[in-house]
Amino acid sequence: MKLSVESLNSHYGPAHILFDVGLDVADGEAVALLGRNGAGKSTTFRSIVGLVAQRSGRIQFEDRDISSQPTHAIVRGGLGYVPEERRIFTDLTVEENLEVGWQAPRANAPQWTRERLFELFPNLAEMRGRPGGRMSGGEQQMLTIARTLMGNPSLVLLDEPSEGLSPKIVEQMVEAILTMKKEGVSLLVSEQNLHFARLISDRAYIIERGRICFSGTTAELDARPDIRDAHLAL
């Protein structure tokens, strides 16, 4: 098992956000975490990478317990994280942004170089020297994924990659994610957009009010419009 989360509980100050969340990602698998705004998708991700201070539960990555490790150590272990808000370093150029994400290659994960990433995201290749702050939202989204891939991760947590992007850019995003999957990167992708999730993932979880309320294959989810309506419809 690549990633295994059991009975994860998280708090922000006095507010209890996640209730016994459990989920798994197998080696080479792409899993979607679906849910509405505020359901707890980002908090789940932030808890896994150690950005939420108050968390409890068992989080295993490649059969090592990472639930008490600091963020940088978790990421060093090969777990890449792409935050929802992108958080590009706006003062740094595209190449410098990639440099910050760099880590030594590891045996169990595909290796990415700057040039390979520029092939994957041709738009970025054209603006190597441009500061991150002077890029469009879609370009920034690509840069933030490329930046994480520079760390040669074996698993990537992608937080709402399609949010706020134009349909054309979303298409490119699907392409890129499928390439990552083909290369052997395991993926956990949070989404509100069921259509997008269906294109890239094999299995899905639905989270609502901090609890996992559905788990199954994407095909099962397709066969159950009642679940979709109950938990995902706006």
Add this chain to the structure above:
Amino acid sequence: MAFYVVQFLTGLASAASLFLVASGLSIIFGVTRIVNFAHGAFYMLGAYVAFTLTARFSGALGFWGAILAASLIVAAVGVIVEMLLLRRIYHVPELFQLLATFGLTLMVEDLVVLMWGPNDLVGPRAPGLKGAIDFFGQRIPSYDLFLIVLGPVVLGLLWLVFQRTRWGVLVRAATQDRDMVAALGVNQKWLFTSVFALGVFLAALAGALQIPRDAVNHDMDLRVIVDVFVVVVIGGLGSITGAFIAAVLVSELNAFGILIFPKISIILVFLVMASVLIVRPWGLLGKAEAPARRTPGLTVNPWRPLTSNERIAAAIVFLFAASLPFFAGNYALNVGAEIAIFVIFAASLHFLMSAGGLASFGHAAYFGLGAYGVAFAVKLAGLPMAIALLAGPLFGLLGAVVFGFFAVQLSGVYFAMLTLAFAQIVWSIVFQWVELTGGDNGILGVWPEHWAASASHFYWLSLAIAVLVVSGLRMATFSPFGFALRATRDSPLRTEAIGVNGKRIQWSAFVIAGTVAGIGGALFAYLKGSVFPDVLGIPLSVDALVMVLLGGVETVSGAIVGAIVYKALSIWLVSQTEWSKLVLGAFIVLIVVAFPKGIVGTVESIWHRRPSSLRDALLGSKIETAE
């Protein structure tokens, strides 16, 4: 003409060391968000260590090797400080970090006296650069020329490091978003430590390079830190190029200001700083800062006026205090009056900090203006005491109106640095304008009139005014004005959106705090019978901050308890030890690390929880980071 050129070159030479210190401060702030008050102390340590090493090793290699070794040794000390102290306080509000590093400064000041003695030390001249170059009859020391070249060279080297190395890229990334850097697998701890080491190295190098020009002494830290604050405020905190430009500007202003206003050249620097701030509030090359992580005063326990039971308790305490003259001697009454005066002073700063969220690092300016106001009224105008007493608050008010206008344009650490710089400017003017103020000799013979002269009468007078002032400030806190002020503190944008002029409200609060501090200063002048420039000094400003912090900045009136405990403690301490700065500095560091909520704040949080969770309450007194 040649004279002016030489004057210009001298200015440039001074700019080099100022730039080294300021760039170090800027780099450290950029990544760690800590304004390292102790930066001046590291500068001073660099000079002292270099003095010792250059005395031991002679020759060109010995001298330059000693300069470098001294900088490295001090940088190593900086690393230890970072690992032991700063790592514990990266997540507390900026104010606490400023205070902790100030505490460190105090400790270092006493430590260097312990190790090197109190006298000025004169170091050797630089081998190979001992002479001077003749320029149309004027002489320029070769060493100055060396410094003039050094400044731009260091600027260029820093630029290369930050643009061309992986470490530099990581540092720039962390300056913008340190959590994201961690989320990309970089261990922030070592990044912070290395940045701190570089910053301290630069400061120590500046200090070490100073020894051929200036004597080494134990107050060079405060002198340089004020100049450095002015430089980074003008240049923009976090910008190295800005620091360079501003260092040149400030040094040239000093070099030429002396020709224009020989006595009070600092006024020129002040005028330039004020005009830069009006045009570019974040400095010449600075960027708008994100709002402070957490303004002081913000609290989880909602404030409320005293309940009737608490009023009765307060009245009992007051009656007890008022009955003191019936059983205490004159010395105790003098101490009591002094404590009452400091309650006034601390309460005024506390109002500004807790309700206003504005942490002034130069509040003594208004206390001191009040004291000098009285002295002028008595000595120059010969006014009777009842009227002269009013001159105190009037002076405090005028000072606060002028400085407050500029200060409230900024917030957070900029506000703190600017208020500190203002206070130091007032101090310099008073110190240097000997004809009017007597300079270091002060103004003597400001005694109270017969009706207030006895110890008990003066004690009652001070106590009564303290009670009035504290009640008044509490009423202001719970008035519509206080609500607007607190709303501005908590959310400037939303408050603006409901039609409150936040800046004007904060300015008014600043003026109120300054006026009240002036009342304290006025009484203080009469209590001591004299005024000296000390009443405007940085140490006094910091005393007030410690009182507020000790009482609890998140409380409504914690400063009262803080002032009583701190003043009593420090009067006792000064009588007990020669090394009061060392003890006091350690005490400040301890409060910040262990009890950031202060006495009243800790008591309150225990009160608000169930008694069974006493341990939690104590542990919880560490300030949580706001999400």
